[in-house]
Structures are given as structure tokens and as C-alpha cells.
Amino acid sequence: GAVVSQHPSWVICKSGTSVKIECRSLDFQATTMFWYRQFPKQSLMLMATSNEGSKATYEQGVEKDKFLINHASLTLSTLTVTSAHPEDSSFYICSGTGTPKTQYFGPGTRLLVL
Amino acid sequence: KQEVTQIPAALSVPEGENLVLNCSFTDSAIYNLQWFRQDPGKGLTSLLLIQSSQREQTSGRLNASLDKSSGRSTLYIAASQPGDSATYLCAVPLNQAGTALIFGKGTTLSVSS
Numbered sequence: 001g002a003v004v005s006q007h008p009s010w011v012i013c014k015s016g017t018s019v020k021i022e023c024r025s026l027d028f029q030a031t032t033m034f035w036y037r038q039f040p041k042q043s044l045m046l047m048a049t050s051n052e053g054s055k056a057t058y059e060q061g062v063e064k065d066k067f068l069i070n071h072a073s074l075t076l077s078t079l080t081v082t083s084a085h086p087e088d089s090s091f092y093i094c095s096g097t098g099t100p101k102t103q104y105f106g107p108g109t110r111l112l113v114l
Numbered sequence: 115k116q117e118v119t120q121i122p123a124a125l126s127v128p129e130g131e132n133l134v135l136n137c138s139f140t141d142s143a144i145y146n147l148q149w150f151r152q153d154p155g156k157g158l159t160s161l162l163l164i165q166s167s168q169r170e171q172t173s174g175r176l177n178a179s180l181d182k183s184s185g186r187s188t189l190y191i192a193a194s195q196p197g198d199s200a201t202y203l204c205a206v207p208l209n210q211a212g213t214a215l216i217f218g219k220g221t222t223l224s225v226s227s
Contacts, residue, residue, distance in 0.1 A: 006157075034214045043118075043203065043217040044158075093157055095215075103215065107157035 002028040004096050006106035013084055014114055021079045021109045023094035029074035030096030034103070035067075038091040047092075050077055084113045116141045120204060120218035127194055128226050135189040135221045137204035142182045145210050149178050149189050150203040152220070158203070162189070194225045 003026040013019050023033060032051050036044040048064075050056040050071035058064045066088075068080040077096075081088055093108040117140045127133055137147070146165045150158040162171045162178040164187070170179040177190040187204055201222045205215040 041219075043219040044205075044215075046208075046214045046216075049214055091155075101210075105158040105160075108155075110155065 002026075002096075002098065002102075002104045004030075004094065004104045004106040006092075006094060006109050008109060009107065010110040010112075012112045012114065015085050016083055019081045019084055019111060021081075021092055021094075021111075023077045023079070023096070023106050025075045025096040025098065025104070028096070028098040028104075030077070030098050031074065032097045033071055033077040034095045034097075035069060035077075035079050036093045036095070038093065038108075044093060047079075081111065084111070086113045089113045116144075116206060116208070116216050118204060118206060118216050118218040120202075120221050122221055123219065124222045124224070126224045126226065129194060129196060131194050131225075132190070132192050133194055133223070135191070135202050135204075135223070137187040137189070137218055139185045139187075139206055142185050144182065144206045146207060147178075147180055147187050148205050148215070149176075149187075150205065152201045152203060154201075161202075191223075194223075196225045196227045199223055199225050 005024045007022045035047045038044045047062045048056045048058045050069050052071050052074050056069035071077040089112050095103045095105045097103050119138045121136045148163045149161040164171045164180040175192040180187045201220040203220045205217045208214045
């Protein structure tokens with residue numbers, strides 16, 4: 001199956017700093033990428049949908065100015081958590097969809113904000 | 115609004131038992147349904163995908179069934195092993211195939227040897 005990578009796999013940062021997470025489709029072109037967030041003992045919740053070359057569409061309750069998403073190429077999307085706070089600590093997972101429209105998930109990035 | 119519910123939230127069984135995990139969804143107009151496995155602190159592994167026109171899918175010791183009309187799916191695990199210990203998630207697409215997925219909260223399975 002197709003492979004999606006995420007970098008970094010885990011990150012610890014101080015409150016107030018910004019963190020960038022990369023999501024790459026390694027062997028297919030992902031026309032659409034999705035970003036999910038998973039809090040402890042909760043399910044994955046969709047944060048935003050990004051199409052290559054377009055602005056991301058954010059789900060209700062997700063601040064677009066805080067979670068900046070860039071999908072500048074068919075193989076790379078980035079999520080930047082700006083001015084991170086402890087409540088942003090979570091597990092962030094991306095997925096990419098190409099042709100056929102099967103979603104492939106990345107391994108996730110664990111963010112801990114101190 | 116589509117909601118996905120999984121019961122039970124947690125399950126502990128001795129090795130060798132057959133078990134059933136349940137998933138229900140509120141809107142029966144689904145395109146497909148997918149079962150995933152998630153190990154602690156890890157990403158998702160796709161186990162089975164059932165198209166809306168299908169009734170079941172099998173892979174090794176796993177069998178997933180789908181009853182769209184009643185809004186239910188089950189994941190049957192035969193002869194459970196300690197290596198099956200993980201959280202099992204079911205998910206349906208928000209719209210058609212290729213769109214974002216709506217996940218249940220999962221069933222955390224523990225198989226003891």
C-alpha cells in the first residue's frame with residue numbers, strides 16, 4: 001500500500017512556541033490531505049481538509065489562525081501549531097488521498113507542550 | 115450528523131477466545147465502513163474495508179460484517195492472541211469515498227496469555 005510519513009514523530013516544546021509538523025506522501029500524489037487530532041482515550045477528530053494549492057477547510061471549533069495548514073505540493077502538507085499551549089498537547093495524524101480514493105494514514109506526531 | 119459508536123469501550127479476554135466488537139452508526143447512507151487497529155502511541159493500521167454493497171469481509175482470523183439498514187457492523191476475531199491487544203476503531207466516510215473519516219472512540223482489547 002501507499003506510504004505516508006510524518007515528521008517529527010514526537011516533539012516537546014515550551015508554551016508559546018510554534019511547532020511545525022510535516023506530512024508526506026512518499027509514493028503517490030495526495031490531492032487531498034486530512035489532519036486529525038486525538039486526545040487521550042478519545043477518538044480521532046477531523047481538524048481540517050486541505051487540497052493541493054487551495055486554502056484548508058477547517059472543522060467547527062478549530063482555530064484556523066492557530067493551526068496553520070499549507071498544502072503547497074501534491075506530496076507535502078504541513079501543520080503549524082502557533083503559540084502552542086498545554087491544551088494543544090495531543091496526537092496529530094495526517095492522511096492522504098490520491099487515486100483511487102483510498103486514505104493512507106501517517107504514523108502520527110505526539111506533541112507535548114510544557 | 116453522522117455519529118459512530120463502539121461498544122464495549124474495553125474488553126479483556128483470555129487467549130484463544132473468539133470475540134465480537136460492535137460498531138453502530140446513525141446515518142445508514144454510508145459509502146463504506148473501515149476497521150482499523152491502533153497500538154498505543156502509534157498510527158492506524160487498516161484491517162478491513164467493507165463497501166456499502168457488501169455484507170462482510172474476511173482477512174485471516176478477522177471477519178467484519180455490515181448491516182447498513184440497522185446501522186451496525188461487527189468485527190469478529192477468532193482464536194484471539196496476546197498480539198491482538200490494541201484499540202480497534204471503526205470509521206465511515208463523511209461523504210463519498212476519499213473524504214474524511216468519522217471515527218468511533220474505539221474498543222481497547224486486552225488478550226491475556
